[in-house]
Amino acid sequence: GNSVTQMEGPVTLSEEAFLTINCTYTATGYPSLFWYVQYPGEGLQLLLKATKADDKGSNKGFEATYRKETTSFHLEKGSVQVSDSAVYFCAPQQGGSEKLVFGKGTKLTVNP
Amino acid sequence: EAGVAQSPRYKIIEKRQSVAFWCNPISGHATLYWYQQILGQGPKLLIQFQNNGVVDDSQLPKDRFSAERLKGVDSTLKIQPAKLEDSAVYLCASSLGTKDNEQFFGPGTRLTVL
Numbered sequence: 001g002n003s004v005t006q007m008e009g010p011v012t013l014s015e016e017a018f019l020t021i022n023c024t025y026t027a028t029g030y031p032s033l034f035w036y037v038q039y040p041g042e043g044l045q046l047l048l049k050a051t052k053a054d055d056k057g058s059n060k061g062f063e064a065t066y067r068k069e070t071t072s073f074h075l076e077k078g079s080v081q082v083s084d085s086a087v088y089f090c091a092p093q094q095g096g097s098e099k100l101v102f103g104k105g106t107k108l109t110v111n112p
Numbered sequence: 113e114a115g116v117a118q119s120p121r122y123k124i125i126e127k128r129q130s131v132a133f134w135c136n137p138i139s140g141h142a143t144l145y146w147y148q149q150i151l152g153q154g155p156k157l158l159i160q161f162q163n164n165g166v167v168d169d170s171q172l173p174k175d176r177f178s179a180e181r182l183k184g185v186d187s188t189l190k191i192q193p194a195k196l197e198d199s200a201v202y203l204c205a206s207s208l209g210t211k212d213n214e215q216f217f218g219p220g221t222r223l224t225v226l
Binding site for chain 2: 105
């Protein structure tokens with residue numbers, strides 16, 4: 001089955017800093033790739049996704065590009081805000097199914 | 113649109129006791145998932161239902177965990193007897209049931225086993 005390696009946190013940044021959270025995965029075939037986010041006190045919610053090679057998912061200023069050659073799906077944001085403080089999970093779909101395999105999560109704290 | 117509902121939100125029990133969690137998915141969602149999220153880790157799938165049938169329960173510890181979705185709508189997850197290592201947040205999610213579809217998560221039930 002798939003496995004996912006996600007950059008360990010916690011990550012602490014100042015407002016307006018650039019963010020990268022690395023994610024690499026192993027998979028058979030070409031799974032769809034997802035980033036989920038968990039804000040303090042809230043449930044997990046989808047942040048963005050990409051379903052095929054070279055696709056770029058984007059939402060709320062965050063972006064991630066499906067890199068087939070490097071089996072990576074790194075999350076980036078050019079200028080983070082305090083409200084982006086949350087835990088971020090990379091989750092490739094297991095090839096051929098809807099099953100998600102979650103990374104351990106990266107906790108981001110953005111200070112004003 | 114109402115989201116995924118779960119109850120209770122918190123539960124504290126002693127080891128060897130039993131506990132049950134309830135989930136009501138988003139209306140019209142054919143697929144329902146139960147995940148276990150241990151502190152500091154990502155969610156791990158326990159069981160996946162498509163309507164009222166089990167699609168994947170390969171990671172469900174069947175000697176103590178059971179789940180059902182009798183009418184293809186809401187679902188219950190039971191642990192009997194509980195162990196200390198079952199302390200975790202139990203998440204329910206639902207989706208329309210086709211590949212690439214977003215999974216919508218409930219708020220979770222935080223279980224503490226003493």
